[in-house]
Amino acid sequence: MAHCRGISFFFAVWIILPLANGFIINPPSVSRNSKTSLSAGSSHIAGEAHSSLSSSAPSSYLATCIPGLAPALAEELEGIHPEITDISQSGNAAVTFTATREASLNVLCWTRTAHRLLELVAATNQEDQLYDKNDIHTFINQEVNVRDLLGDGMGGLLTLSVKAILNNSRQLPKDLSHSHYTALSIKNALCDVVRDMRGDRPDVDIDNPDVPLVAMLRGYNGGASLSLYRSLHPPGSLHKRGYRQGSAIHKAAMKESLAAGLLMEAGWKGRVDAARNGHDKKSNICLIDPMAGSGSLILEAAMMAADISPGLMRIRCQVPGQSSPPVIRWKSELDTTKLWKEILLDASNRAKTGLEWIRSDQTQLVLRANDIHAGAVEILEDSAEAAGLLTLIDVSSMDCFDLQMNEKDASCLVVTNPPWGVRLTEDVTMSWDALRHFLRDVCPDNTEAWVLSGHKAATASLKLKRNKMVPIQTGDQDLRWVQYIISSNQERRKVHKTGKQTLSTSTSGDRGDDSW
Incomplete structure (x- = not known):
């Protein structure tokens, strides 16, 4: 891995180059002329009654951290941007908050303690529970605005990945108790909705998807609640800064x-x-x-x-996907590429x-x-x-x-x-x-x-x-x-x-x- 030697060179020269060349949006997997766009009219629009994911209005977020550091993470969020509100600890390993897109991009750049930074897409109601993959399909079909989630705003489709995290797994129904197969059910449901709308399916990209989805399921009395998030950053943890790449890692190294x-x-x-x-x-x-x-x-x-x-350090140390994080590829009313720059x-x-x-x-x-x-x-x-x-x-x-x-x-x-x-x-x-x-x-x-x-x-x-x-x-x-x-x-x-x-x-x- 190549590194720039010297602090003055780092900030005077290196960081300017990605600003000019590093923000190329991945080409859509489908030509805008070959299929009906997700942003065009359709007889079936999943989640049409719900707020648009491409809106510039504030959204709900979840930031995760090492258990015990939630107070430090909450305090950190308070000082990052004035448009971060409703900060609340969720247990000892996560913090929820509300933020505008600009504020969330600042969090992505500046948070030092968070491991994941996730934006809420949809969630089950307290009284509703899921029991099998058919319920997953119904939830995706009725509650998720798939058009805004997977459309690129230019007639094409964004790539995706799905990771499922199971909480209180002993209380989950059998059909939803395996993280891999549950993630697969969510992915299939999303692809089915897209196919019904326009006749094709979005591609899956494990390494650097445009829309990395994280599904959190919690078991309760034999059923499951589901919160679906999209990650602002590529798959993996934000704890990595990149300065340890290519070096031996000490067996007792602290994150x-x-x-x-x-x-x-x-x-x-x-x-x-x-x-x-x-x-x-x-x-x-x-x-x-x-x-x-x-x-x-x-x-x-x-x-x-x-x-x-930390965000600047990850780019400087050439951590993959950091110059052009998934969040700036999403369909949006704002010019997120310009904001990120x-x-x-x-x-x-x-x-x-x-x-x-x-x-x-x-x-x-x-x-x-x-x-x-x-x-x-x-x-x-x-x-x-x-x-x-x-x-x-x-x-x-x-x-x-x-x-x-x-x-x-x-x-x-x-x-x-x-x-x-x-x-x-x-x-x-x-x-x-x-x-x-x-x-x-x-x-x-x-x-x-x-x-x-x-x-x-x-x-x-x-x-x-x-x-x-x-x-x-x-x-x-x-x-x-x-x-x-x-x-x-x-x-x-x-x-x-x-x-x-x-x-x-x-x-x-x-x-x-x-x-x-």
């Missing part, structure tokens, strides 16, 4: 979206924003990861500091301004990443270079026990994800001993530290009083993002002498499970 969400919970973005807006005095912002591994936390922190959007240009200008601010005399940015394993450090440096961020980061490779702080590290935020015995099992005790020494004996008084752990005993070995804890779940692993405010030397000696740690009970900052 970029998780790193971004943890940093938001730790207040890093708030610190950066406050420093950027404080023009009356020199701004000092510092972050250190003493056990950085392959660098997820430090790389996401650098992107936030430089005000680089303007949003990317604004993001490019913001990144340029952010980098100029970092280099200015008014800013002192310190980003330090350290890890004892040379292989992990090499991966970190490769990713940082691919992202154009290496010059912002001070990288070292030493034992955390030997790491020291200096004057530039005053008021530094410490964030880290030490090994805790699942994916990394070697030297766990020594690692936590070294981290305890660094936090208790090296960090200045009142240093704020955040530690991610999946093992209660390992966390307790720090012998530090917890101030706040955020439960996080990745896969089958229950984690805790724990905040400590390093106390005075006298208080440290007292805790060390007793050998006990007093875990705070429910504090105003805690969310959810307080079992630790």
Whole structure:
């Protein structure tokens, strides 16, 4: 994979090229002269009584994330665009909201914590339930505006894919309990409606469809409710930034979206924003990861500091389908291609301004990443270079026990994800001993530290009083993002002498499970 070397080249030259050449709409699979257009009159128009999907009116959206990060995602959405409203958490792993098309495109460009960004197409009513593929067909035929969904507005058809996600699957009817066959039933129903209207069928594209559909079914008393969404981005997760392509992935690498969400919970973005807006005095912002591994936390922190959007990074790193995402190919009253180009240009200008601010005399940015394993450090440096961020980061490779702080590290935020015995099992005790020494004996008084752990005993070995804890779940692993405010030397000696740690009970900052 080719990468542009150097941050100034990245923003001054590279991003301009896709704006001129990267927004070519896929040719329609059917000639406008060969078949009747979906946008033309028809004796059978599915969903005619429902609002047009091509309307510029606000739509309903669902953004998904790692379980535990819904509060961070909701807070993030509030700051992206003023036309994002009705933000509401849906469990601990999703957020619903209402937005205009322009606002939704801004979310696609700027969200750091979301995995999927989905626009609601149609949903069953609360009192209605589906039981078999015939019910699926009836739902598609009556509730989905297939003309606007799959028509390209120029007489042709858009390609599609369908993915089914099953929730509470034990309560689903047998005919709808298999995700592959349920997705196939939805695809067939859509194709049947198109065939009835114009005599042909839309093509399926698994890799880069024009309309990636996501069907979410929930079982209840033997029936199923269905919400059908279309994804604004290609199939796959938004957590990928692209700077790790072509490099070996560390076996314990943290997802970029998780790193971004943890940093938001730790207040890093708030610190950066406050420093950027404080023009009356020199701004000092510092972050250190003493056990950085392959660098997820430090790389996401650098992107936030430089005000680089994830969408811009994905395009820069040539992630497929990002320059021309599915959403800009949909039939619309708006010129979405122009809107997307303007949003990317604004993001490019913001990144340029952010980098100029970092280099200015008014800013002192310190980003330090350290890890004892040379292989992990090499991966970190490769990713940082691919992202154009290496010059912002001070990288070292030493034992955390030997790491020291200096004057530039005053008021530094410490964030880290030490090994805790699942994916990394070697030297766990020594690692936590070294981290305890660094936090208790090296960090200045009142240093704020955040530690991610999946093992209660390992966390307790720090012998530090917890101030706040955020439960996080990745896969089958229950984690805790724990905040400590390093106390005075006298208080440290007292805790060390007793050998006990007093875990705070429910504090105003805690969310959810307080079992630790």
